Amino acid sequence: MSNLPTAAPVAPSEFDPYQPEALADPYPFYARLREHGPVVYVPGRDIWLVSGHAEASSVLRNHGAFVSGDGVTYAGATLRTERFPLLESDPPDHTRIRRSLQPAFMKDPIETLRPEIEAAAAKIAGEAVALGEFDAVEAVATPMPDRAMQLLTGLTPPSPETLVAWSDAVVRAEEPAGTTRHFELLSDALGWLVAEGIGQMPAHCLGHLIMANGGVDGRLDPEGSERLMTLASIWLAGIDSTGALLGNAIDAFIEHPDQWELLRRRPDLVPNAVDELLRYEAPFRVFYRHTRAEAEIGGVTVPAGASVGVLFGSANRDPRQFADPDRLDITRANARTHLAFGTGLHLCLGQPLARMEAASVLTALIPLVERFERAGTPQRDPSQTVRKFASLPVRVVRAGGGA
Numbered sequence: 080m081s082n083l084p085t086a087a088p089v090a091p092s093e094f095d096p097y098q099p100e101a102l103a104d105p106y107p108f109y110a111r112l113r114e115h116g117p118v119v120y121v122p123g124r125d126i127w128l129v130s131g132h133a134e135a136s137s138v139l140r141n142h143g144a145f146v147s148g149d150g151v152t153y154a155g156a157t158l159r160t161e162r163f164p165l166l167e168s169d170p171p172d173h174t175r176i177r178r179s180l181q182p183a184f185m186k187d188p189i190e191t192l193r194p195e196i197e198a199a200a201a202k203i204a205g206e207a208v209a210l211g212e213f214d215a216v217e218a219v220a221t222p223m224p225d226r227a228m229q230l231l232t233g234l235t236p237p238s239p240e241t242l243v244a245w246s247d248a249v250v251r252a253e254e255p256a257g258t259t260r261h262f263e264l265l266s267d268a269l270g271w272l273v274a275e276g277i278g279q280m281p282a283h284c285l286g287h288l289i290m291a292n293g294g295v296d297g298r299l300d301p302e303g304s305e306r307l308m309t310l311a312s313i314w315l316a317g318i319d320s321t322g323a324l325l326g327n328a329i330d331a332f333i334e335h336p337d338q339w340e341l342l343r344r345r346p347d348l349v350p351n352a353v354d355e356l357l358r359y360e361a362p363f364r365v366f367y368r369h370t371r372a373e374a375e376i377g378g379v380t381v382p383a384g385a386s387v388g389v390l391f392g393s394a395n396r397d398p399r400q401f402a403d404p405d406r407l408d409i410t411r412a413n414a415r416t417h418l419a420f421g422t423g424l425h426l427c428l429g430q431p432l433a434r435m436e437a438a439s440v441l442t443a444l445i446p447l448v449e450r451f452e453r454a455g456t457p458q459r460d461p462s463q464t465v466r467k468f469a470s471l472p473v474r475v476v477r478a479g480g481g482a
């Protein structure tokens with residue numbers, strides 16, 4: 080078989096997902112990509128982009144052909160000495176590590192956090208709404224994941240903003256625009272964990288379970304950095320991602336007041352609304368896989384050594400999977416088939432917690448807010464991996480009262 084792309088050759092810039100226009104407003108770009116074919120080679124970057132839902136799902140499920148062990152970012156894991164043990168591993172290591180953590184993320188243990196998550200969400204929502212006008216990134220998207228990850232891991236970082244900067248840096252470091260500053264921030268985060276964080280963790284928290292017990296079954300390696308990097312990756316994975324979801328959700332309800340009105344009338348739709356919001360704006364734009372032998376995606380042959388970018392946001396707007404995909408519809412029957420949490424072996428470990436946080440925030444806002452309005456021009460964050468806001472000025476029309 081030929082190693083050449085079977086899709087028509089394209090100019091480097093035409094389908095470059097890192098061009099500013101595609102980052103700022105990715106959905107028209109994704110639509111053009113999908114029209115071109117579910118798999119497109121971008122010669123200028125030497126990457127293969129997977130834009131269709133079925134094809135993205137098949138790549139993520141075929142962990143034998145599309146491995147995570149060579150890194151899951153644009154630059155791959157080549158720039159770091161320390162690996163993220165779950166995210167950047169394949170079976171059998173991945174199986175061992177995941178088994179030692181999965182029980183802690185099942186329904187029952189995560190449910191024990193619910194009273195405190197709901198209380199935190201109520202406080203955050205109440206304080207934001209009392210202001211009348213606020214930046215939703217600062218007032219909602221930053222404090223909620225900070226509190227949730229404190230409850231889960233037992234780690235209390237220097238400040239929510241510092242934790243956001245650390246979490247942001249993990250993915251930013253390996254983007255095309257990544258800088259050494261991002262690596263320094265990652266190194267600061269690990270340094271803080273070792274010097275201060277680990278010593279603070281109460282015995283009942285996940286952080287302690289990982290560091291002291293080696294996970295639920297004690298099989299995380301006590302030698303080397305496996306325990307530390309496992310803790311770090313869970314901790315940092317839960318911040319930027321959920322923050323992006325929360326900011327994107329409020330923006331979506333500013334743009335679609337009818338959907339907010341519907342949610343207020345039908346709070347039973349909150350869980351489905353969370354999935355639809357994740358479908359509508361996937362927090363992660365892309366994760367990569369690598370091939371070690373020739374492989375096929377949707378009838379296209381990709382060579383050994385290929386970097387394959389799975390575009391979650393595009394898969395989630397694929398009209399072959401979702402009718403009228405550019406419409407936000409909190410009643411959508413198959414919203415839960417979105418790929419925002421990935422799928423297959425690496426399906427997001429923290430998704431029950433992320434769902435609980437988002438549902439708790441929406442539930443807390445429902446009785447307080449009749450309508451969200453813009454209070455200024457929102458600023459999208461320059462991250463090339465996470466689709467989120469740097470600032471999102473909001474004015475609320477309070478329920479039963481004025482703005």
Ligand code: HEM
Pocket residue numbers: 139147151165166167177231312313314316317318320321324361362363366367418419420421422424425426427428429430432433
């Ligand atoms: C809305 C919020 C979130 C989104 C959109 C999200 C998204 C994702 C995605 C797409 C993956 C798969 C990556 C891949 O296939 O290479 C993933 C994996 C992972 N996520 Fe999340 N995540 C979120 C929240 C969280 C939270 C709150 C935690 C921690 C409590 C977490 C921890 C992890 C871990 C540890 C993995 C690696 C799993 C593995 O490789 O087996 N995530 N996440």
